[in-house]
Amino acid sequence: MTSSFLKTLTERYNAYVSTFHCEGARAEMIRLKLVHTRRVVEAAEEIMEGERWPAAERLIGEAAALLHDVGRFTQLRDFGTFEDAKSVNHAERGVEVIRELGWLDTLPSAERALIVDAVACHNRKDVPERASAGQGFALRVCHLVRDADKLDIFRILEDAVRDGGLERDPEIVWGLPVHAPPSPEVVKAVCSGGSVGYSLIRSLSDFVLVQLAWLASGLHYATSRAIAAKRGVLAFRREFLKTLSDSPDIDLVCDAVARMAAAEPRVLFILSPALPENGARLRALIPAWAEVRAVPPGEDITVFTRGVLAEPCGADRSLRVVAAGGDGTVAAVAQALEGVEAELAVVPAGTGNLVARELGIPLNLRDAVAVAIDRNAPVRPLDTMTANGRLFLLNAGVGVNAETVAMTSRRGKTLFGRSAYAGAAVLNAIQSRPQPVAISVDGGGEETFEATDVLVSNCGSLARGLYPNGPDIRMDDGILDLAVCCLKTPAEYPLLYLKKRLSPDRENGILHERRAKVSVTIRSREPLPVQADGDIVGTTPVEIRIRPRSLRVVVQNV
DSSP: OOHHHHHHHHHHHHHHHTTOOOOTHHHHHHHHHHHHHHHHHHHHHHHHHHTTOOHHHHHHHHHHHHHTTTTHHHHHHHHSOSOGGGSOOHHHHHHHHHHHHTTTTTSOHHHHHHHHHHHHHTTSSSOOOOGGGSSHHHHHHHHHHHHHHHHHHHHHHHHHHHHTHHHHOGGGGTTOOSSOOOOHHHHHHHHTTOOOOGGGOOSHHHHHHHHHHIIIIIOOSHHHHHHHHHTTHHHHHHHHHHHHOOOTHHHHHHHHHHHHHHTOOEEEEEEOTTSGGGGHHHHTTSOTTSEEEEOOTTSOHHHHHHHHHTSOOSSOOOEEEEEEESHHHHHHHHHHTTTSOOEEEEEEOSSSOHHHHHHTOOSSHHHHHHHHHOTTSOEEEEEEEEETTEEESSEEEEEHHHHHHHHOOHHHHHHHTHHHHHHHHHHHHHHOOOEEEEEEETTOOOEEEEESEEEEESSHHHHHHHSTTOOOOOTTSSOEEEEEEOOSSGGGHHHHHHHHHHOTTSOOSSEEEEEESSEEEEEESSOOEEEETTEEEEESSEEEEEEEEEEEEEOOOO
16 A cells, blocks of 8 residues: 555545535534544554554554544434444444445455455454454554544543533433443453443443443553553543442442553563664564663673563563574573563574474564564463573584584574574584483483484474474473484485384384483583584583473464
């Protein structure tokens, strides 16, 4: 979409509305609806600014906000009311109008679907789970329009109370009884933090409490919640409710909503020192309300993160720490969270990004940031592992895997990405020579191998690529998966694949697989480099231990 298209769309919208000539109360209703639409567009712009949406996405967001209530005008003409229960679903009518008039026909089908879905979903209790509105940018546009609409509905009620509009136009609040206590069902639903169905509304008090429920759980974006807090939405409704009823439930509900609103999570981004230009590209994607700290070059990421977490941060809020960088950064930030009540989110900005790949976190930076800041995103408990007391997430080992990490330079990873590892791995595989190692699983007796590679895995991405038909390695099964590769020459590697394909469960003399529920210990006569999550962390001997479900990680809605 271009800015010229949006300008033309706005002109067409205004021309369309001007055809609805009427007088008296209906003329005032149309005027209020035009003001509402303009304010929703302004609110959407404010939200997108706070959430750092790029210019191209903002055009689509503005278009969706502009059209969200376009079905209201034929609804009023045909039924004389804006109340859906007495007429038609105005969102569905809006979709019909958009399609009949062909306003979006020249847009690409994907952009057209984004706007139509946002219009269709803006008045639903929840966003429906369907392909076009269930993920990524489509979901963000839907939430944008829903939030902007709610923010202006707050204003409409406040203006009507202040200027006497409620007496002149009861349609604003559906003609509900004014002086009546809130319904027990509505009180219970709001206090529990859930959404409230309109079918429960019996009085103006209930109507206002539904808006309070939006403050607790109905606004998707942190920018939206910050706008509502700045406007004093809760304080106004508490005072107004007390003019409608002397029910003690009013303070009960308002206090509950205040507690839930104050529980806004603290979101802290930790940027890897390896990010180019101090993470300037990533910073442009992070919402203005989030905290951002960049680790200075040469400083230990874990120590730096612990220092930030030790700083006073005001209110007692839940904590989400976002590790922005490669797998080493993710592991270092996770180590800093030991003993801290916090969730870990991941923005993959490194070379391998195996944690993100394993968990299905988007590799696109913008989409990954959207997952990281989504307070409704699911949180998954995962296993971690320690190597000589230091925490890691993916794998650790000696032999070819450690030598590959050791010889892959930072510059090589920057220039060639994951292929830098591949090139080093091929070279090391060709040059590798068996080394005697002694391995103990769960504290049992030692087994001795002439090994070219020893890999202990908590994550299956790398292991499955190296070892065909490997075990079903998962990050939440409480198991360490050990693979000991004993190649006499690199030429045996194809033979390893063949044997594993033909007899995947049979010990074949080349690849030895074990499973540990507690630990794996690796010793060698000569000290060998040990890698963990793509960083060299010392030399043998090394003890690798499993810590089941010890880390809570934010993942994508599916």
